[in-house]
Amino acid sequence: MEPVVVVDQTLCTGCTACIDVCIPKVLYIDDFSGLCRVRHQEKCDKIGECLKVCKPGAIKINR
Ligand code: SF4
Numbered sequence: 500m501e502p503v504v505v506v507d508q509t510l511c512t513g514c515t516a517c518i519d520v521c522i523p524k525v526l527y528i529d530d531f532s533g534l535c536r537v538r539h540q541e542k543c544d545k546i547g548e549c550l551k552v553c554k555p556g557a558i559k560i561n562r
Pocket residue numbers: 504520521522523524525526542543544545546547548549550560
């Protein structure tokens with residue numbers, strides 16, 4: 500399955516803004532890197548609240 504949501508690790512600053520708005524908890528901060536990662540792709544609602552708050556534009560949603 501093609502990933503639904505993708506976070507560009509080279510653009511993410513680890514600001515956590517997307518984590519706060521991701522109600523299904525698809526996005527999380529990786530303890531080691533301190534950057535946003537994706538889990539449970541199938542739970543992504545594709546509404547895209549995360550896109551609105553990610554200032555560096557690190558998140559992409561495949562529709
Ligand atoms: S689109 Fe919604 S559910 Fe999917 S990662 Fe973004 S905030 Fe989370």
